[in-house]
Amino acid sequence: MSSFLNRTMIHPRLLMGSALVATLAIGIVLGMFLTTNTVEAQPETTFDGSAALMFHFVKPGATGDYEAVMQKLGEALNETGKTDLAAGWKVYRAGADFTGQGAVPYVWAIDPVVSGANYAAATIINDIVMPDEMQQIFESYNAAFTDGDVKQLPVQLELVADF
Known part of the structure; x- marks a missing residue:
């Protein structure tokens, strides 16, 4: 049963x-x-303070690639008429690694910031190049960053004293 x-x-x-x-x-x-x-939209890089710093940590062997992308960024800013962004945007290379990652630090110094403007390099360059060239630039740009935990570090600044 x-x-x-x-x-x-x-x-x-x-x-x-x-x-x-x-x-x-x-x-x-x-x-x-x-x-x-x-398709996901390209990430935006915007700043709302009066000035900003953006630290980029680049592999020592990729500084030439990074600087070539920065040259292309400068061309794109001028060709697209974004002279208001270009006027206050400078790119510096630090003399020594201060990260402990063995990286070459680059600093974007932006003063004044155009509030709400998109400072994403790939998005700006995309306006002046053909898609196949953009893919190559994008890959070169991304490959230039260090393998460490910190690749980019944005810092928004507010003026507290002007001497």
């Missing part, structure tokens, strides 16, 4: 398990076909 009861209980469990597996499979298939693929 007990074996008869066990067989009758297995059958409903098998049906419930099969129904659950079928529902999951259908959900996965529908999810693959009914979802839309969206």
